[in-house]
Amino acid sequence: MNSSTDILIIGGGIIGLSLAVELKLRGASVAVLTVDAKQPTARAAAGMLAPQAERIPPSPMLDLCLQSRALYADWVDKLEAITGLKTGYWRSGILAPVYHVDGQEKSCLSSLNAEWLDKNTIHQHQSGLGEEVMGGWWYPDDAQVDNRALFRTLQFAIKELKIEIIQGCVTDIIRQGNRVFGIETTAGKLQANRYVLATGAWSEKLLNIPVYPRKGQMLSVCVPESYEVSQPLQTVLFGTGIYIVPRQDGRIIIGATSENVDFTPGNTAAGINSLLTGAIKLYRELQNYPMLELWWGFRPATPDELPILGASAWENLTLATGHYRNGILLAPVTAKLLADLIEKGDSDPLLAAFDYSRFGVI
Secondary structure, eight states: OOTTOSEEEEOOSHHHHHHHHHHHHTTOOEEEEESOTTOGGGGSOOOEEOTTTTTOOSSHHHHHHHHHHHHHHHHHHHHHHHHSOOOOOBOOOEEEEESSOOHHHHOOSSSSSOEEEEHHHHHHHSTTBOTTOOEEEEETTOEEOOHHHHHHHHHHHHHHTTOEEEEOOEEEEEEETTEEEEEEETTEEEOOSEEEEOOGGGGGGTSSOOOEEEEEEEEEEEOOTTSSSSOSOOSEEEETTEEEEEOTTSEEEEEOOOBOOTTOOSOOHHHHHHHHHHHHHHBGGGGGSOEEEEEEEEEEEOTTSOOEEEEOSSTTEEEEEOOGGGHHHHHHHHHHHHHHHHHHOOOOGGGGGGOGGGGTOO
């Protein structure tokens, strides 16, 4: 690759591939540098699209998440049309049960579509909940996507659109004045007109920006074959420190721990036990379900748990990192806003809240 390439995206995860597809569809010459094209860390999510269930307070972050949720249906339709694959997008809604009811629990954080369900109503709404559930919020506009299926679809879209994938690891970002001149990689020196840093939890290894890994352990179970229905759980359950995400094929995803252990790999007995204990308390039917899989991943966290999006200290380097728990949710809006910025120089007012300069670094 040489400087005739318009844009080099450093990072081949959900964010990097989403932006690559968006830029290519707008006519840009784009390439993606990735350490591992299989990207196992892209599996480390449940695919919840949950700005309301997360109870994000009114803020630019909530606005960003709601905008992305609103983009999702058309975005996945576009990807599915390009590839012929399915992303598992499902307007399942999200149910947020609680064990204690007080005035604070009953207060909704926004005027968005939400309904409080008392004890009798919530147990009628979803059978199998634990007896200790006393009520909860129903968020019909929150949704989910199968993150693994979405990643496969993005990978296939990259192939269909003939976007170049370069396998290699960045060893240095070469800077001259206020511009990036090139990057040194294990695949050789690469140059482009513009660069995008989308390396998730590994971003701080390349630039002095406060993005660090927060490990999450997860597991999955499946509905027993003896059951009359393939999936008795028809909505996401979002509890305190636990979430349960049903897939339409009978799998159920359970997550996730949140651990500051740097890049320490592997599942632990304590982590998995905490997930199973919390999940079975919330949805007791799970105690009868066979286990399928255990895994872990690293979320790209920042000190304020908000992403770093937009311009950097170098005029031809754009930042797209630090999405923490919301990388899957924010993929379409990140791709749209940053493509507008790169292609036309249009900086959406929302991006100001996510500028790297709020940390006083770089």
